[in-house]
Amino acid sequence: MNLDQIFAFVERLRKEAIGEPKWIKEKRAYEYSDHSPKVVAVLKLARAAQGVSAINLLCQNGLFIDMGVITRCVNDCQAEIYFLLEEFPKSSGNVDQFVKSFFESTIDGFLSAETNTVQSKKIRNAMLRVLQKEHDEKTRIAVDNAHKTFSGYVHANYAHIMETYNGMTLDFNLGGVPHIQQRQMRMEYVELAANTVLNMAAHIAGTLNLNELYREIVQSWQQK
Numbered sequence: 001m002n003l004d005q006i007f008a009f010v011e012r013l014r015k016e017a018i019g020e021p022k023w024i025k026e027k028r029a030y031e032y033s034d035h036s037p038k039v040v041a042v043l044k045l046a047r048a049a050q051g052v053s054a055i056n057l058l059c060q061n062g063l064f065i066d067m068g069v070i071t072r073c074v075n076d077c078q079a080e081i082y083f084l085l086e087e088f089p090k091s092s093g094n095v096d097q098f099v100k101s102f103f104e105s106t107i108d109g110f111l112s113a114e115t116n117t118v119q120s121k122k123i124r125n126a127m128l129r130v131l132q133k134e135h136d137e138k139t140r141i142a143v144d145n146a147h148k149t150f151s152g153y154v155h156a157n158y159a160h161i162m163e164t165y166n167g168m169t170l171d172f173n174l175g176g177v178p179h180i181q182q183r184q185m186r187m188e189y190v191e192l193a194a195n196t197v198l199n200m201a202a203h204i205a206g207t208l209n210l211n212e213l214y215r216e217i218v219q220s221w222q223q224k
Helices: 003-017 037-060 064-085 093-104 120-131 137-154 158-162 180-207 211-222
Strands: 022-024 029-031
Touching: 003 037, 003 180, 003 211, 037 064, 037 093, 037 180, 064 093, 064 120, 064 137, 064 158, 064 180, 093 120, 120 137, 137 158, 180 211
Parallel strands: none
Antiparallel strands: 022 029
16 A cells, blocks of 8 residues: 555646646635536545545554544545546536535535535445446445445444443543554555545546556556
8 A cells, every 4th residue: 555656646637637726815715617527526536535544544543433434435435436427528417416516515605505415325326337337236235335334433323432442441442442453453444445546546537538647547556
């Protein structure tokens, strides 16, 4: 897992695909003027990449609940990217609705957004339609199970909270689970999240016909 290389691919993809945002002086914020599925997909990839950094740090410090929350966010970004680019360059009513809702969440307008969000089930179904061109029913079950598992961290479910209880000290590990072996076991999730970001970068690059970048990304994981 070479996070620096992954982040370099993500930033190169962003620059080649959507360029730089513009500084809006009156808002004191940067924004993109192109409100398209392509821009949203690339920004979702950037958010997922930063999520991997957070997961890595949280895992190293034994903060497994919050690690699970951000893993769910990375997985959501993955599903949304498949959803947004499923028929690219064609769009759909659901994609248009998602994009409109996304860009209503500006720094000065997020409290007054009017467009309803697209149901998460529709987004995951779009991802499954893409994946099932190459995979079987086991893929659908795996995707659904992962969503349910990490949703438990988001909603602070019973079993997920109890992961932090220490039966030896009779305390919850509020500062992080100190057990080194437990941390090492969960580093697999960091690796999986990093691979998710790399795969999504390749998917976007291939969809947008950034062929040289696509080849370099694919070669990078073949060299592992």
